[in-house]
Amino acid sequence: MKTSIPDLPSGQSSLWLKSPPTESYPTLEQDVDCDAVIIGGGITGLSIAYALKQTGLKVVVLEKNTIGSGTTGGTTGKVTTQHGIIYDKITKQFGTAKAQTYATASQRAFDAMATLITDNRIACGWQRADNYVYTANPKKVKQFEDEVAAATALGLPASLESNLALPFETVAAVKFTGQAMIDAYKYTKALATLVDGGGSHVFENSNATGIHEGRPCTVKAGGHKVTAKNIIVATKVPAAPLVGRMTYAAMEFPLTSYLVAGTYEGNLQGMYISPDKQHYSLLPIQTEQGQMLLVGGQGHITGLKRPKPQQQKLAGYAQKWFGVEQIQYRWKAMDYVAYDNLPLIGKLYPWSEHTYFAGGLKKWGLNLSMVAAQVITELIHDTEPAAAKLFSPYRASAPASIPLSIVRGFKH
Numbered sequence: 001m002k003t004s005i006p007d008l009p010s011g012q013s014s015l016w017l018k019s020p021p022t023e024s025y026p027t028l029e030q031d032v033d034c035d036a037v038i039i040g041g042g043i044t045g046l047s048i049a050y051a052l053k054q055t056g057l058k059v060v061v062l063e064k065n066t067i068g069s070g071t072t073g074g075t076t077g078k079v080t081t082q083h084g085i086i087y088d089k090i091t092k093q094f095g096t097a098k099a100q101t102y103a104t105a106s107q108r109a110f111d112a113m114a115t116l117i118t119d120n121r122i123a124c125g126w127q128r129a130d131n132y133v134y135t136a137n138p139k140k141v142k143q144f145e146d147e148v149a150a151a152t153a154l155g156l157p158a159s160l161e162s163n164l165a166l167p168f169e170t171v172a173a174v175k176f177t178g179q180a181m182i183d184a185y186k187y188t189k190a191l192a193t194l195v196d197g198g199g200s201h202v203f204e205n206s207n208a209t210g211i212h213e214g215r216p217c218t219v220k221a222g223g224h225k226v227t228a229k230n231i232i233v234a235t236k237v238p239a240a241p242l243v244g245r246m247t248y249a250a251m252e253f254p255l256t257s258y259l260v261a262g263t264y265e266g267n268l269q270g271m272y273i274s275p276d277k278q279h280y281s282l283l284p285i286q287t288e289q290g291q292m293l294l295v296g297g298q299g300h301i302t303g304l305k306r307p308k309p310q311q312q313k314l315a316g317y318a319q320k321w322f323g324v325e326q327i328q329y330r331w332k333a334m335d336y337v338a339y340d341n342l343p344l345i346g347k348l349y350p351w352s353e354h355t356y357f358a359g360g361l362k363k364w365g366l367n368l369s370m371v372a373a374q375v376i377t378e379l380i381h382d383t384e385p386a387a388a389k390l391f392s393p394y395r396a397s398a399p400a401s402i403p404l405s406i407v408r409g410f411k412h
């Protein structure tokens, strides 16, 4: 077993963003009217825009850089209703009814995404795979057993496993069958092509600098304005005004994680993640360059850590356990996590009538972006699903969990 560390490429670049964007969209250069303006052109903004357009609304997407180039372009690629070891915790903390709401919303979103990809023949590498959360720590076995019991009771496809195909010893794993892997960048770009046209528009290099809620609402970008009945902020944290940033700082915090990807010649199947300190997130995936292994982890609250030492640890792990001799890509990405570990989807402020927010997707946004799309579409069409109450940014538990999170050291 080798223990040397493969060389890292000199610069940071995501595997997914390796090819230049195929389509590009214009900058906003005139005033535009629509039913809903969505700020942010990542998977969340585009999922919401697509869902609203499907209900007959004319939508406008404003993206300050290019579509999918934010966290979406730096993601791993697992689409799953298994967001770590959560269902037992949610059941105990919020009760069975709310845990059921979470599980149902997540499963419904997963199914909707599968249908959307099939119906529109989106070439985004969507492939079914089982997802495993594993541990090598005997003290966690009981927690994993409880998780399987809770997830199964909520109707999710969970089972307890002990013999995994991993090259190191594990003592327990929670397996969710029939999940999927995806190239989220290609998927998001495909959504943009479906959104643009028929009176709806996608704009790139269009930085939204001010929002005003009224009848109508307006969003300013580059000296022009979009007038709309509704505004949806899908930028992970409200970009403007300052009061928005400050309000959401009391509800969610940024978490940076690292990824490396290298050519992989082994035959590991499935998708893996572990809460153990010495283990990482693993995704063996077919790409245009052959089979690659993605290894992700070393997450911390966004701050001043240098990426290279973190990525060297991931590269060493890839080499030691999976024989990955060359790392072709290394990158980092950041997502927001709400203090009570539920997503933040709903009205931007308690007094908002036509302005919505979707964020706090806690590193599971490839599934939760579709939850956001479904919840916000229902809210705009004047129905309030149970998920809207549970995920409302103004639920009592959102800011109330801050002291608890600090005591726990923001473990995620």
Ligand SMILES: Cc1cc2nc3c(=O)[nH]c(=O)nc-3n(C[C@H](O)[C@H](O)[C@H](O)COP(=O)(O)OP(=O)(O)OC[C@H]3O[C@@H](n4cnc5c(N)ncnc54)[C@H](O)[C@@H]3O)c2cc1C
Pocket: 039, 040, 041, 042, 043, 044, 045, 062, 063, 064, 065, 066, 067, 068, 069, 070, 071, 072, 073, 074, 075, 076, 077, 078, 079, 080, 206, 207, 208, 209, 234, 235, 236, 239, 240, 255, 256, 257, 258, 259, 296, 332, 333, 334, 335, 359, 361, 362, 363, 364, 365, 366, 367, 368, 369
């Ligand atoms: C390391 C890592 C690995 C992950 N792996 C997974 C995974 O395997 N499975 C999973 O489900 N989730 C995963 N996630 C989470 C998932 O990638 C994110 O939740 C999701 O990509 C967030 O998408 P988004 O659209 O909300 O944000 P982004 O993709 O960041 O999109 C927001 C967009 O808003 C734009 N913007 C910001 N301000 C403005 C403005 N003023 N005007 C106009 N536009 C603006 C930005 O340019 C950006 O493009 C991972 C996250 C990380 C960090």
